[in-house]
Amino acid sequence: MRSDQVQPAGPAEEVLDPGATAVAHPNIALIKYWGKRDERLMIPYVDSLSMTLDVFPTTTTVRLRPTARADSVTLDGSPARGEARQRVVAFLDLVRQIAGRTEPAVVDTRNRVPTGAGLASSASGFAALALAGAAAYGLDLDPTALSRLARRGSVSAARSVFGGFAICHAGPGTGEAADLGSYAEPVPVADFDPALVIALVDAGPKAVSSRAAMRRTVETSPLYRSWATSSKADLSGMRAALRRGDLDAVGEIAERNALGMHATMLAARPAVRYLSPATVAVLDSVLRLRADGVPAYATMDAGPNVKVLCHRADAARVAGTVRDAAPGCAVVTARRGPGARLRTGAEQ
Ligand code: ADP
Ligand code: DP6
Ligand code: CO
Numbered sequence: 580m581r582s583d584q585v586q587p588a589g590p591a592e593e594v595l596d597p598g599a600t601a602v603a604h605p606n607i608a609l610i611k612y613w614g615k616r617d618e619r620l621m622i623p624y625v626d627s628l629s630m631t632l633d634v635f636p637t638t639t640t641v642r643l644r645p646t647a648r649a650d651s652v653t654l655d656g657s658p659a660r661g662e663a664r665q666r667v668v669a670f671l672d673l674v675r676q677i678a679g680r681t682e683p684a685v686v687d688t689r690n691r692v693p694t695g696a697g698l699a700s701s702a703s704g705f706a707a708l709a710l711a712g713a714a715a716y717g718l719d720l721d722p723t724a725l726s727r728l729a730r731r732g733s734v735s736a737a738r739s740v741f742g743g744f745a746i747c748h749a750g751p752g753t754g755e756a757a758d759l760g761s762y763a764e765p766v767p768v769a770d771f772d773p774a775l776v777i778a779l780v781d782a783g784p785k786a787v788s789s790r791a792a793m794r795r796t797v798e799t800s801p802l803y804r805s806w807a808t809s810s811k812a813d814l815s816g817m818r819a820a821l822r823r824g825d826l827d828a829v830g831e832i833a834e835r836n837a838l839g840m841h842a843t844m845l846a847a848r849p850a851v852r853y854l855s856p857a858t859v860a861v862l863d864s865v866l867r868l869r870a871d872g873v874p875a876y877a878t879m880d881a882g883p884n885v886k887v888l889c890h891r892a893d894a895a896r897v898a899g900t901v902r903d904a905a906p907g908c909a910v911v912t913a914r915r916g917p918g919a920r921l922r923t924g925a926e927q
Contacts, residue, residue, distance in 0.1 A: 595685065598642030599714035600926075603706035603919035605692050605699035606631040606738045607775060607878060607886050609833040610814045611840045612747060614797040614807065621731050622757045624797070625810045628746045628766065628817055629738045630775065633916030635692035637703035641671075641715040647683040654688050662788075670708060670732045677728070678716040686712075695784035697853060697882015698777070699739075705732025706739035706919045714921055725919075726762040735789075737763040742918035744768050744821060746814075771824040772915060774894035776875075776887040778901045779909040780857035789881040792844060792851040800847040806839045830876025830888045837878040855883040857905040864904035868897060 612627035644651075652659040652667045659667060671684055688707065694700045709729035713720050720728060722740060730737035730747070738745040741763060750760025787795075796803055813836045820828035844851040858879065865887055868875040875889040875897050889897045891914070898910045 596643045596715075597924075598640050598685075599711045600638065600640040600922040601707045601710035601714070601919055602636050602638050602922060603703045603710065603736075603739045604632050604634070604636050604742075604916045605703040606735065606745065607699060607880065608735065608738075609829065609878065609888075610810060610817050610836050611880075612734050613840045613843065614793050614803060615734070616749075617753065617757060618794070620754070620758050621734055622753075622761050623734050623747065623749045625807050626746060626749050626814050627735075627738070628744065628814060629735070630744055631739055631742050631916045631918065632775065632913040634777075634911055634913045635690070635698065635703065637688060637690050637692065637700070637707045638922075639686065639688040639704070639707035639711045641708070641711040642685045643680075643682040643715055644685050645682045647685070650683045650686065652686045652688075654694070655690060666732065667708065670705065671712060673731055674709075674712045674716050674718065674728070678713075678718050680716050682716075684712070684715065693779070693782035693784075695788065695882075696779075696782050697785060697789075697880040697884050698779075698782075699735055699880065701733035701789065702735035702739040705729050705736035708732060709736065709740070710919045710921060722918075723762050723764065726764070727758065729919075730761060730763075733789075737761075740919050741765045743915045744771075746818075766818070766821065768821045768824070771821055771826075771829070772891065773826055773829075774889050774891045774897070775913045776889060776894055776897045776901060777911045777913060778861045778885045778887065778905055779911065780855060780861065780885065780905050781883045782909075785853065785882050787851055787881075792847075792853075792881055795849075795851060796843050796847045800843045802843045802846040806843045809839060810836060826888070826890060827874050827876075830874060833878045833888060834876045837880075841879065853882050854879065857908065858883045858885055860904045861885040861887075861901055861908075864900050868900055873897065 606629040608629040610628040614624040726740040744766040747763040
């Protein structure tokens with residue numbers, strides 16, 4: 580046989596469908612989502628508002644494999660196990676149900692963001708999986724429908740479908756009405772392009788997942804309701820501050836909203852505490868920056884890492900101060916980044 584002849588694939592070397600590859604970035608909420616009113620449909624109690632980042636993308640490829648007995652899921656080059664695998668399989672089941680398809684899939688996903696560290700890997704992960712999965716199974720979804728779908732994987736993923744700033748609506752009512760009404764959409768902000776200095780005080784996986792922590796908070800924290808109520812005023816203040824491009828107001832509201840969310844967890848029974856001594860050291864350094872006249876404001880998610888919002892012109896100084904406060908910690912400066920997108924064939 581000539582070397583340029585292509586041998587037909589036998590049963591042992593099945594040719595995989597080329598599938599679809601999507602890239603999505605994590606987002607950091609300025610007004611946090613914390614708590615679900617429907618766990619099955621993944622409906623949040625509160626509206627949330629975030630900035631999608633230009634760092635730490637997730638790249639996910641979904642290929643259909645009709646002859647396989649089950650889905651195969653690889654995360655960062657290793658087979659996904661336990662809960663991580665189960666979440667992807669359950670999500671694929673939903674995509675198949677919507678598409679009226681049954682074929683198993685081969686999923687390969689790679690995070691540049693540390694997984695499960697409070698840096699929103701579930702947001703970039705499920706936004707990329709929603710886009711690649713929908714394309715692989717032939718679903719033609721508009722951005723709203725794609726955001727709704729991503730929400731079923733992780734509520735924060737609904738926002739990573741969009742670039743820049745995005746709001747995720749909690750939606751009205753229950754059941755189908757809630758499902759239809761809970762999705763993210765872009766918040767157009769003309770002249771606001773801040774830096775987000777990320778202090779990676781600990782990139783390891785959290786002991787308690789966001790999902791388990793917020794469930795415990797909703798069920799046991801006496802502070803949860805009042806935080807959820809105050810979050811409504813925070814959101815309208817945030818929208819106005821973004822419209823004005825007012826970094827001080829955006830930062831003040833984001834910081835108090837995040838600290839309030841952590842207060843709800845600290846009051847849960849048993850308490851959920853993600854903030855470490857290094858987190859507090861970075862928070863102290865942010866106060867010192869403000870005392871020195873540098874506008875800088877902190878937000879933290881379900882993990883010890885701190886994100887500091889500041890003007891781009893101050894980012895190098897903020898990064899230096901934060902690094903001094905938590906020696907040895909890596910610091911990455913992000914800006915607003917793009918929405919989820921499919922890779923074209925030429926890029927594969
Ligand atoms: P994080 O702060 O990183 O978002 P979460 O507790 O919300 O932490 O979610 C972490 C979980 O999200 C992982 O354990 C895994 O189940 C899922 N996840 C993370 N990255 C991906 C990915 N690329 N594809 C599919 N699922 C992912
Ligand atoms: C503190 O979206 O990760 O980062 O919906 O259960 O997957 P699930 O949780 P997830 O929770 C994010 C919580 C947060 C705040 C936020 O991103 O709004
Ligand atoms: Co998450």
